[in-house]
Amino acid sequence: MDYPDIAARFEITGKVLSVKPFGNGLINDTLLVRTDGPDDYVLQRINQGIFRDVDLLQHNIDCVTAHLRHKLEEAGESDLERKVLRFLPCRETGKTYWTDGASWWRMSVLIRDAFTFETVDPEYSGYAGAAFGRFEALLADIPDTLGETIPDFHNMELRARQLHEAAEADAAGRLSNPEVRGMLDAMLPFEEEMCKAERLHREGLLPKRICHCDTKVNNMLFDADGKVLCVIDLDTVMPSFVFSDFGDFLRTAANPVAEDSPEIEKIDFRMDIFEAFARGYISSAKSFLTPVERENLPYAACLFPYMQAARFLADYINGDTYYKIAYPEHNLVRTRNQLALFRSAYSKVPEMSALLESL
Ligand code: GN1
Ligand code: MG
DSSP states (O other), X not given: OOHHHHHTTBOOOSOEEEEEEOSOOSSSXXXXXXXXXXXXXXXXXXXXXXXXOHHHHHHHHHHHHHHHHHHHHHTTOSOXXXXXXXXXXXXXXXXXXXXXXXXXXXXXXXXXXXXXXXXXXXXXXXXXXXXXXXXXXXXXXXXXXXXXXXXXTTOHHHHHHHHHHHHHHOTTSGGGXXXXXXXXXXXXXXXXXXTHHHHHHHTTOSOOEEEOSOXXXXXXXXXTTXXXXXXXXXXXXXXXXXXXXXXXXXXXXXXXXXXXOSOGGGOOOOHHHHHHHHHHHHHHHTTTOOHHHHHTHHHHHHHHHHHHHHHHHHHHHHTSOSSOOSSTTHHHHXXXXXXXXXXXXXHTHHHHHHHHHHO
């Protein structure tokens, strides 16, 4: 079946003119569908190996987009079509996905005159912080129950266990590389400390809230004036700790190079980005943040490069079964990069804490 036929399964308007690859996500396949009608669309093949329960996945997204739309309407905001994603129903089932049993597809309206960035300056980081804080604040009273689309997605205890299991199985024979062993040894001393969030949660000191859980810089749409229009890539919106959104944004934005750059000598966790993002985030999240959440934001800034290093390294050891790679050592290069970022962030925790206290 070709793309125009798949697109025709959904309630699109107009005739498909062209279909081209779009964006650079590591999980799903994303395509831009141009039409002769009023709208263009984003068509995605959902990676069902990772999102096992697509019905639950789209249920979450339907609830989240409906609630965001409702809250923004209530607040009297205009231009909602550019501020909330709209997924199209399938003509046959009315659900916001379609499957032929082999592949799972979904389609949303392309937001007009919107831009994504791979890097941001402090000014845009401030807007992003305010936007992600607001995203969490708006979803705080969502009436629906959202499921975990990937259970224990940001659970560091689980990610550490998966890394140990990968090393034990050594399925691709990659532990013969001394660098891989060296990375495992380098990570181990920090493991317990990085699992702090799960302990705080068990002790009843840290709540789960609805979070975005993939707050990479490029998951936010800006308008031509640099104002945030909306947050995209809603696959992982689920109950998590606020550390997820705070930490994952900084993981991508405070790194002076891309997460897969081999130029690790350039890596220095950017405090100007931290400060701007933290200011923005706290301005919109202060209504609900508890003291424990707030004082652990520097920990969150370390946790996410650490967790991502564990995930990239586990995938490398497993033989690259999860993330898309462009060359054989890609996951190893990514791990090097994230470990360097972790070390740099870790050395700046006192500075981050002092800064937060002054806000
Ligand atoms: C994946 O889908 P994408 O490329 O935005 C991953 C994130 C990682 C990120 C690393 C479902 O995000 O958790 O942080 O790659 N998403 C999933 O770049 O695993
Ligand atoms: Mg993405």
